[in-house]
């Protein structure tokens with residue numbers, strides 16, 4: 454997160470670290486993307502995060518990836534589902550959404566705690582200008598390599614007209630994407646935050662409204678972050694997660 458601050462323990466309890474097995478290793482995994490816990494056995498992430506030749510695990514309830522933490526839950530991924538119309542071009546990334554099914558241990562996947570909770574799927578659209586929250590371990594203004602501490606930031610939802618205007622992203626934006634951030638730059642998601650949550654709150658309920666997807670670098674003027682519009686994929690998510698309980 455570019456221009457963010459340290460997240461509070463339990464402040465983003467749906468945040469997942471999506472990790473891939475280091476080549477040849479049985480033990481070692483490295484963070485590649487963010488994700489969002491939406492059901493005890495399901496994490497939502499970006500399609501561009503998934504390489505089906507790799508082994509994935511998900512870490513929940515973590516703030517500092519570099520330190521031991523008793524709040525942490527590590528779960529194997531038994532299935533990856535990338536959207537059938539996912540497509541990346543040099544200019545844009547379409548239908549950038551994927552699901553990870555977690556492996557149950559002793560009959561349970563994620564266990565709810567102060568540090569691990571699900572985010573709700575959105576039922577309605579939020580208005581332009583709504584202040585929402587992004588979080589992740591991705592690149593910062595100080596470090597291209599990201600932060601071992603989870604960071605978060607507030608961003609504003611930007612209208613589709615502005616997002617698809619020539620000075621912003623023009624025709625590279627479709628209705629399954631939206632922009633959020635600040636046209637003046639300075640606060641943004643960045644490389645390594647991909648797949649992670651943009652959540653918006655209504656009546657004290659936290660909704661997973663966007664998935665960190667792409668953008669022109671990070672924190673640049675007139676180049677806000679681009680997010681997958683989760684409301685357009687709620688039926689897809691419900692269909693894909695219906696056939697495997699919790």
Ligand code: 4AZ
Nearest residue numbers: 642643644667668671678
């Ligand atoms: C990336 O490379 C990336 N500023 C993610 C988010 C943004 C730009 C790039 C948005 O994964």
